[in-house]
Amino acid sequence: MSRGEVIVVGGGLAGLASAAALAQAGYSVHVLERREGVALETSFANGGLLTPSMPHPWNIPGVWRRLLKWLGREDAPMLLRPGAIGGYVGWGWRFLYASSPRGYRLATEANFRLCDYSLRCLQRWRRDLSLEYAVSTRGTLNVYRDRAEFDRALARVEALRPMGLTYAALDAAAAARLEPLLDGVRGSIVGAIHYPADETGDAHLFCRALKERLLERGVRISERTTVRSLRIAAGRVAAVETAGGLIAGSQVVVAAGPWSTALLDRHGVRLHVRPVKGYSLSIPIPGVAPALRPQLALLDDSLHAVMTPLGDTLRLAGTAEFSGWDRTLRTARLEALWKLPAALTPALLRVVDRASARGWCGLRPVSADGRPYIGASAIGGLWVNAGHGHLGWTQAAGSACLLAQLMSGAPAPIEPEPYSPQLAQRARASRNSRAGAAARVEQHS
Ligand SMILES: Cc1cc2nc3c(=O)[nH]c(=O)nc-3n(C[C@H](O)[C@H](O)[C@H](O)COP(=O)(O)OP(=O)(O)OC[C@H]3O[C@@H](n4cnc5c(N)ncnc54)[C@H](O)[C@@H]3O)c2cc1C
Numbered sequence: 001m002s003r004g005e006v007i008v009v010g011g012g013l014a015g016l017a018s019a020a021a022l023a024q025a026g027y028s029v030h031v032l033e034r035r036e037g038v039a040l041e042t043s044f045a046n047g048g049l050l051t052p053s054m055p056h057p058w059n060i061p062g063v064w065r066r067l068l069k070w071l072g073r074e075d076a077p078m079l080l081r082p083g084a085i086g087g088y089v090g091w092g093w094r095f096l097y098a099s100s101p102r103g104y105r106l107a108t109e110a111n112f113r114l115c116d117y118s119l120r121c122l123q124r125w126r127r128d129l130s131l132e133y134a135v136s137t138r139g140t141l142n143v144y145r146d147r148a149e150f151d152r153a154l155a156r157v158e159a160l161r162p163m164g165l166t167y168a169a170l171d172a173a174a175a176a177r178l179e180p181l182l183d184g185v186r187g188s189i190v191g192a193i194h195y196p197a198d199e200t201g202d203a204h205l206f207c208r209a210l211k212e213r214l215l216e217r218g219v220r221i222s223e224r225t226t227v228r229s230l231r232i233a234a235g236r237v238a239a240v241e242t243a244g245g246l247i248a249g250s251q252v253v254v255a256a257g258p259w260s261t262a263l264l265d266r267h268g269v270r271l272h273v274r275p276v277k278g279y280s281l282s283i284p285i286p287g288v289a290p291a292l293r294p295q296l297a298l299l300d301d302s303l304h305a306v307m308t309p310l311g312d313t314l315r316l317a318g319t320a321e322f323s324g325w326d327r328t329l330r331t332a333r334l335e336a337l338w339k340l341p342a343a344l345t346p347a348l349l350r351v352v353d354r355a356s357a358r359g360w361c362g363l364r365p366v367s368a369d370g371r372p373y374i375g376a377s378a379i380g381g382l383w384v385n386a387g388h389g390h391l392g393w394t395q396a397a398g399s400a401c402l403l404a405q406l407m408s409g410a411p412a413p414i415e416p417e418p419y420s421p422q423l424a425q426r427a428r429a430s431r432n433s434r435a436g437a438a439a440r441v442e443q444h445s
Contacts, residue, residue, distance in 0.1 A: 005027070006029050006253060007030050009254050011035070012042060012043040015031055015253075015256070016031065017396040017399065019031050019214055020397075025407070033221065033225060036223055038208065039203065039208070043204065043257075043393070044204050047308055048202055048315050050122065051140055052116045052165065052198065053197075055112035055115050057104065058078070059098050059099035064096055077318070077336075079322065081321065084323045090272075091272050091368050095368045105159075109160075111370065111391060112164075112165065114395050114399065114402070114419070116164060117414050119197070119199065119394070122199075134202040136296065139198045141178060141194050142195070142301065143192045149301060154193070167194065169193055170191065170194055172189040173186065179295050200296070203396075228243070230252065236379065236382075237252045237380065237381040238250065250381045251383070252381060253385055254384050254386060255385040264377070269377045269421065271386060273373070275364065276366040277327075279334055280359075280361075282357065282358045285312055285313065289351075296309070305317065305319065305337055306318055314348075314352065316357075318340075327361060330361075369426075371418055372391075374403050374406075374420075375421055376420075377422065385400065398414075402414065402419070
């Protein structure tokens with residue numbers, strides 16, 4: 001028997017995953033997506049990483065120094081365009097405020113819990129729903145060419161070991177044994193970290209496969225359907241308004257990526273989420289010999305970039321551009337993505353057809369405190385699943401399962417407060433965590 005109907009606004013990773021988890025929990029689900037297909041926005045051509053190993057938010061302590069250093073540099077890993085600063089003012093203060101060591105730690109821990117849970121949910125779905133999306137379970141390999149940066153990364157991940165993160169620190173020779181393509185550049189590598197539990201996969205393929213399964217299970221998906229506004233009556237959501245008219249619904253999930261803020265703002269539901277542009281290149285490699293293909297995803301923090309094999313496609317992705325809603329595909333930013341294979345896998349670079357690479361950019365929905373918004377808003381029946389930033393693929397399944405548990409009143413699998421859309425609860429999670437940290441310090445002293 002159905003638990004009732006839920007309208008999900010948005011057919012990207014967050015929306016489709018929400019639909020899957022809610023359908024599984026017994027709801028009748030109707031997804032409304034404004035584009036002509038699913039996952040055509042930010043979920044279209046991302047880096048393909050499913051990485052509990054990278055739960056760290058971007059507002060690392062001292063982030064402002066990096067932003068200033070890179071200001072105006074077209075090939076910078078993180079670029080703030082002066083013309084766009086106006087759109088980031090209030091959000092920017094919060095972003096910098098959350099870059100305190102404590103804020104950074106809280107977000108990292110909250111993200112790790114969600115990423116870790118999410119991967120387990122995704123593995124279950126992959127098995128139960130027979131989803132195919134060019135998945136690889138060989139882990140990811142983060143390569144360092146700077147000693148200080150390698151040491152800092154080791155300290156960062158060591159702090160997560162007690163929470164369950166597994167990793168292996170490798171020297172250059174061991175890294176090259178794991179990824180033979182690195183053999184030619186061993187001399188420039190100071191170390192690497194292998195995360196065996198990470199996975200990779202094509203998010204767009206996943207969304208398309210999931211859509212098919214959802215349709216088979218009776219979920220309705222209406223494409224070319226833009227939600228213009230929400231109708232609220234007596235403190236409860238009553239309907240959504242589309243070009244085709246009102247669709248009544250007493251339970252609505254807003255999972256519209258960076259566009260969620262505009263839909264919710266006018267009803268006093270404030271998400272501190274802004275778009276941050278990222279770029280990718282998809283390079284067909286069917287003709288490339290297996291010996292020249294990467295065995296697993298390679299990351300380089302100094303370039304803020306990743307190279308991920310996704311079946312017969314090689315995906316280069318990364319960089320962060322604070323340029324508001326601007327969707328211009330800038331050649332210099334795309335060109336910067338080639339730096340990673342040039343530095344780490346020159347042998348591969350020599351055989352790929354650079355002219356065949358398809359460039360793309362997408363707007364990550366980045367929250368100021370580095371944590372997504374998942375759960376109930378202050379308006380009855382109005383739920384949120386948005387703001388996953390650079391972790392939206394990794395966290396999609398887990399966020400959706402958490403949301404479905406909250407909606408159905410089942411015990412939450414992980415502590416939900418750090419992700420609450422209600423700012424008081426979110427803040428309380430931070431205070432409790434501080435109290436918890438103080439208690440831990442006392443116990444140890
Ligand atoms: C370059 C790049 C690389 C990335 N790499 C990774 C990675 O390796 N690993 C990882 O975990 N994450 C990665 N991410 C982040 C991840 O892709 C995003 O967090 C995720 O795609 C966000 O999904 P979403 O469903 O919230 O948003 P979207 O995919 O943007 O979906 C929102 C949907 O809502 C629809 N919509 C909006 N407004 C309305 C409306 N009013 N009515 C109806 N529909 C509406 C949109 O059309 C869209 O389809 C990357 C992002 C980028 C840009």
